[in-house]
Amino acid sequence: MVAITRIEKLGGTPVAKAPEPDMGHAIIPKDRYISPEFMRLEWERMWTRVWLVGCREEEIPETGDYVTTSIGTESLLIVRGEDGKARTFYNVCNHRGNQVKFDQCGNSRTLQCAYHFWEYDLTGRLVAVPDEQDFTQGCPKDQLSLKAVKTDTWGGFVWFNLNPDSEPLGDYLGIIPEHLDPYEFGKMAMVMNLTVDWDCNWKASVDAFNEYYHTACIHPELSYLHDDVDVQIDLYDRHSRYLIPFQRPAPRVGELQEVPDIMAADMLALGMEPAAFRGRVDAVRRAFQVHKRETAEELGYDYNRLGDDQLSDDYHYFVFPNITMNIFADRLMMFRQRPHETDPNRMYFDLSIMRRLTKAETRPRAPDHEHIRHGDRSLGLVLDQDSVNLPHIQKGMHSSAYQGLWISHIERRIRHMHETLMKYIAI
Numbered sequence: 001m002v003a004i005t006r007i008e009k010l011g012g013t014p015v016a017k018a019p020e021p022d023m024g025h026a027i028i029p030k031d032r033y034i035s036p037e038f039m040r041l042e043w044e045r046m047w048t049r050v051w052l053v054g055c056r057e058e059e060i061p062e063t064g065d066y067v068t069t070s071i072g073t074e075s076l077l078i079v080r081g082e083d084g085k086a087r088t089f090y091n092v093c094n095h096r097g098n099q100v101k102f103d104q105c106g107n108s109r110t111l112q113c114a115y116h117f118w119e120y121d122l123t124g125r126l127v128a129v130p131d132e133q134d135f136t137q138g139c140p141k142d143q144l145s146l147k148a149v150k151t152d153t154w155g156g157f158v159w160f161n162l163n164p165d166s167e168p169l170g171d172y173l174g175i176i177p178e179h180l181d182p183y184e185f186g187k188m189a190m191v192m193n194l195t196v197d198w199d200c201n202w203k204a205s206v207d208a209f210n211e212y213y214h215t216a217c218i219h220p221e222l223s224y225l226h227d228d229v230d231v232q233i234d235l236y237d238r239h240s241r242y243l244i245p246f247q248r249p250a251p252r253v254g255e256l257q258e259v260p261d262i263m264a265a266d267m268l269a270l271g272m273e274p275a276a277f278r279g280r281v282d283a284v285r286r287a288f289q290v291h292k293r294e295t296a297e298e299l300g301y302d303y304n305r306l307g308d309d310q311l312s313d314d315y316h317y318f319v320f321p322n323i324t325m326n327i328f329a330d331r332l333m334m335f336r337q338r339p340h341e342t343d344p345n346r347m348y349f350d351l352s353i354m355r356r357l358t359k360a361e362t363r364p365r366a367p368d369h370e371h372i373r374h375g376d377r378s379l380g381l382v383l384d385q386d387s388v389n390l391p392h393i394q395k396g397m398h399s400s401a402y403q404g405l406w407i408s409h410i411e412r413r414i415r416h417m418h419e420t421l422m423k424y425i426a427i
């Protein structure tokens with residue numbers, strides 16, 4: 001049986017409740033999800049002016065490592081330079097418009113276009129043009145170098161912003177570094193890197209993870225693992241969060257005499273004994289926190305910057321416009337939601353998982369990236385449950401009978417996201 005000892009609550013991520021803005025009750029127009037014109041406005045006024053995650057640092061650990069990523073119609077090339085810096089470039093050769101790199105990742109000391117072998121160094125500078133003398137107008141290296149994109153890093157991620165005049169990343173992120181630096185994402189290791197094609201607007205996916213109203217309906221088993229009633233919602237400048245107590249069943253399941261299987265699985269993984277909690281399931285969450293704190297040193301984990309609740313709970317953050325983070329002490333499950341190039345009815349769902357390393361481990365390279373279609377294989381029970389409705393939401397929104405989103409109070413992160421989006425669109 002696990003001894004319950006009193007452990008002083010550590011600092012950790014701030015948990016103070018943010019003031020509630022008055023956002024009204026208006027229907028959110030469906031056109032924002034289905035209209036090519038609104039998609040164009042999003043591109044011109046929002047996607048090209050916000051900081052976006054390009055990749056993890058451990059996808060490009062060595063000099064010459066690169067990844068390609070895309071946002072809308074733009075392909076971007078993120079490269080680790082000889083000075084150790086990550087740089088982002090538009091992935092296009094200034095000769096005849098070929099993409100410089102076609103593959104998702106690789107390593108090369110120079111960036112050579114596959115068409116006529118124009119060659120750029122890792123800082124994007126044009127360094128070699130075959131038969132250069134034949135260009136009678138010349139090949140001015142400074143004008144024909146790869147076009148650089150503003151790049152910065154935070155949390156072990158490489159971020160980029162297509163607006164050269166944007167605010168610094170730190171200003172854009174606002175409260176996020178103060179809140180999430182305690183998790184030390186920069187020391188975590190990516191263990192899953194998957195993209196799934198989904199047949200819905202990118203915001204339908206963002207919405208699906210910005211509310212827990214649906215939890216009792218489509219994830220009934222999660223009622224035995226987390227309390228989706230006592231959830232704190234905080235809305236910030238652009239970003240938002242909810243804090244969900246885990247290892248504590250929701251009130252709707254009533255009083256339990258035995259630890260439910262879904263919770264027992266997490267306890268057994270920690271070396272706890274679920275049977276010891278017969279008749280006192282409400283004590284599990286605190287015991288779970290204490291156990292993690294007490295065994296951390298022996299297992300090689302450092303939770304010193306995390307508060308006790310962070311050892312059990314999901315601190316669920318949304319970083320505008322498209323990053324959803326399910327954050328646990330040992331694991332960050334992140335969704336990056338990207339729009340399709342041309343079709344508002346399609347999107348790319350990037351699923352990545354980062355794992356906390358022990359103090360003895362060195363960070364391995366990220367796993368290979370995979371790209372699949374929805375339904376090719378399971379994403380796990382909960383994400384399968386989440387994604388099953390999305391194509392039908394998108395189809396339903398095209399119905400003449402449907403006007404737009406009728407949002408409840410517990411879904412207000414969706415309204416907040418739209419408020420932020422419309423501040424960009426309105427300018």
Ligand SMILES: [Fe+2]
Nearest residue numbers: 208215219386
């Ligand atoms: Fe869900």
